Amino acid sequence: MDKKEQEKINDIHALSRKQQRNILKRLFSFAWAFKRQFITAIIFAIGLSIINIILPRLLQYYMDHYLVHQSTGIKIIIGFALVYFIGTVIKAIVQFIQNFAFSMGAERTLEKIRSQLFRKLHTLGMDYFDKTPAGSIVSRVTNDTKTLYDFWTLFLMILVAAFSMISAFFAMMSVNVILAIATLLFVIALYLLVWLYQRLSSKIYQRLREYLGQINTKLNESLMGISIIQQFGQQKRMISEFEHKNNQYFNQRNKMINVNSFLLYPTITLMFTLSEVISLGGFGLESTHTIVAAGVIYAFISYQQNFFNPLSNVMNYMSYFQDGMVAGYRIMKLFDNPTTTPIQNENSTSKITVGKIEFRHVTFGYVPGEPILKDISFVVEPGQTLALVGHTGSGKSSIINILLRFYEFGEGEILIDDRNIRDYSTNELRQKLGLVIQEPYLFYGDIAKNIRMYDDNISDQQVEQAAKFVDADSFIEKLPNKYHAKVIERGSSFSTGQRQLISFARTIVRNPKILILDEATANIDPQTEQSITRGLSKMRDDRTTIAIAHRLSTVQDADQILVLNHGKIAERGSHDELLKLGGLYSELYELQSLD
16 A cells, blocks of 8 residues: 555544434435335334333233232133234234335335446546546445445334334333333433444544455456466565555454444443343332232333343444445545536537547646646548657547547637537537547457447447458358357457457447547557458548557558647648658657667
8 A cells, every 4th residue: 555545544534423414314315215115114113112012011911910820721821822922923024024124125225326326437537537446436336335235224223222212111111110210321321332432433434444445446456457467477466465455454343343342232231231130129129118010020121121122233233333324425425526527518419420620729637737738739621530649648648538528628629520529419429439449348248249339229230231341250250159259358258459350340330420549550460450451441431530659650641640749739741741851750750660
């Protein structure tokens, strides 16, 4: 872990009361859609508390009015046993309905939160993903939402405890007022206990969540880069770093276990024992001057159990409260993240028809105040090819990123067909701007699904025509299942060139007016280089093309070449014009010719 990450974790503070109230309010807003299930659970929780009053009273009456007499008949004994059995069965049914209704409401609430979180992720701008590790995002969508289930279960326990405590208290009052009030005094001690627990545990749980996110990040990094790790013999280093983070997580868990073990269940058990001692002592003193019926003592102790047992369950689950509050806090931070994709006029009916592109004095930076592109201006006429060349970090990819609206640019204008790019809907831009990247990503499924990208409006015939157009059919037709050949994760069973041809077909099947090639010819294997070249040539016909290239030999036929240097256009012109100029382009070309 680097110094900044450790400082971030060390700087974690306990959630304030105001923050906790806000989190609860927002979490309950998600649950409101499933209020029927929760209301059902509450009604049956009330019913359960009533049954818990009736059953001890039934036994008290039986003990004090029948067990004290030897003449009690077998019919009465069987009758009371049968009534008590029926009451117990009804209690079990009520508990089942209560738990089932609440569990269904909780699960549906979590499903809704998880779905909206995933939807939120797809509205965030690329800047968020640049700054946030993938493992941390996965942790919020999976671990944090899963934690909320136990959080909701705690609320069910609190409801049950509240109804049980209230009903048990009034039941105790009907038996012995003084001892009932004495039992109630333990609630004050309980409140102080909960307050102390929240103070100690909140910070620990926030650190736990941060460490868990870092563990997921390290795991994701290891799985994604496993071939590089093995190639360079980095297994020991990765294992050591993972064990270090895992140990930090363990240390925080250890602290949490200590707090839970001391302040939760054992303390409640102690309170219950003390209350029983006080109650038995009170009845003992009362028996010195009057007769105390055994049923009365049984009923009062049973009510005390009904008073404290739900509290024990609540305290056992109290650890999930802080865990859930921290999880809720992290989830709400993601919901509240202001980073969004650039705003387009989604109601616009404007269409891209010819594919003219113009940049007018565009300035852009990933960090405010630190521009990457500075006063960029150029025009690409319909059907022309513009090549972007320059050293790494010169701003080539940044031009592509803002043209594709992955990032919002600052000053200047970007026009397509002489209309501001913001005036087009996102769907229109995605349909008419086709992107081919250096490392194509294939999804699990088959080739046809990867070409049509799960768009059922694209027919099998269109898929095959697109593949033939870019020469991808030359290898697809040789596969056992052809277009239904299985694609495993990231398409690793295919060569780089084959994956690239599939990505060409994926782009061309939508017939874009503007083609953007981001190092599309890099890292291809010799066997498919000719197919790649032919495919690109066909794709560029009658399309406006912007191509990034390190290999200058691939863009010599471009209508215009921009040479970028430190975010500015250093040179512009055709291949021959730039060679005659004898500047930066000429130096780059000579260096590559020597290679």
